[in-house]
Amino acid sequence: MTDVVTRPNADSAPDDDAIVDGPVGDAAAPPGDATTGEYAWAPAEPPKRSKHLGWWIGVPAGAAVIALVASSLVLIAPGTSIAGVPVGFSTPGAAADAVAAQLATTTVVLTGDGGDAEVTAAELGASVDSRALADRAFALHPMWNPTTWFADPSTAAVSIDEEAATTALREAAPALYTDPVDATIAFDAATASFMTTPxxxxxxxxxxxxxxALQTALADGESRVELDATPAEVAAITSTATAEASTATLNSMLDTAGFYVGTERTVPIDRAVAASWITVQPTDDGTFDISADAAAIQPMVDSLAPLVNRAAENGKVITDSSGDVLREEAAGISGRALGDTSSVASDYATQLSTGNAAFTLPVTEVAPVITTLARRIEVNLSDQQAVLYENNAVVQSWYISSGKDGFNSGTGNFRINSKLTSQNMGNRDLTKAPYYFTPDVPYVMYYNGDEALHGTYWHDNFGNQMSHGCINMPVSAAEYVFDWAPIGTEVSVHY
Structure with a gap:
């Protein structure tokens, strides 16, 4: 049986005998009132709830660990610094910004005479490759690797914009600056040359x-640095060396100035005139610009025709029977006519600006006619005659005296190999061969050993054999042949 507790009325005194055995049933009795003596069930004890306190504490702790691990993968290790700027616990991007900002605000304080001025690194155009430095710091000292923590600081190379720095420094301390004087070039009429002023x-x-100073300040982590502003030399934009090089070019132009036909300077130009056409101006980059005035050149171009035009002069050469030239009688000069000059002045002005003063004119040339004279000499021992041929036509002929019997002149085909206007022949000592002596033999032309054509003043028996082997000729005839036949002229001696 199940014990049932009756709840008496509150006004009734407790009665120890009130506890009685109740009936057994499957259904609970309806709630009752103790005052009426009705029965009521005692409420059941609620079930105990499971405790998850450890789980709720573990969630935030695990998240913190995960966040810490994740951050260590993208942050620079603690204790790391770049050029004096602490960058530990920073991303490479933040580290780069910190280094750049530190440099930009670093101030240089100029001291000394003319100083007492301040200028920032930003105004000086100073910079460092902060991103590359930050990336390198992270690569060498990542937060996830404790062995790289608190590493020695890295240095940073500061670069500077020289032009921006000079402008900023000049504005901050104008008393420290004096302007340099550029080298100049001018034409000197006394020497007719361009001259350089250093x-x-x-x-x-x-x-x-x-x-x-900025690099030292950045490395030391200082935001200000003092610099004794001792004046230093500032070079001129246009140096003496640059001016002298341009002067040399200009004077070389004056040396060669002219209008050319081929390699011939047909119309030279006076140095002062050429210089008057040229303007020399310094440029912003310290060099010189050369230009020329086409209008100033035009009057000379207008006067060129009579100085350039000429008729051809025909030439004349003496050859052997094979056509080989033995002597040039007249060289022959080509004729020429000046072509279109409408653009010559402007073209020459443009060319002068490049440093070239030798202008080649447009010219039409007419080649000369060269006359060829093939000359040879025939000596007929049977007829005792010498005959001159030019282009196979007889020019002149004379009776001669060849070698007498016992001294007969040799036959064959020869060439004149040497010429003497006068020579002693024989031996002064008549007791020795050839047992004759003839002084001052005129117009000697050797062709076969000691045999020669020459003038003869000691006899006039021409047409008969008289000599010791040479071909005797009248003096006037020998002089004519001497001038007419160059060395190399063919000589045929036959019967």
């Missing part, structure tokens, strides 16, 4: 010393 240096602040 450059003079100015003074200012040495930009490299400012850069080094």
């Amino acid at each position: 450059a003079e240096p100015g003074t200012g602040v040495d930009v490299e010393s400012v850069r080094l």
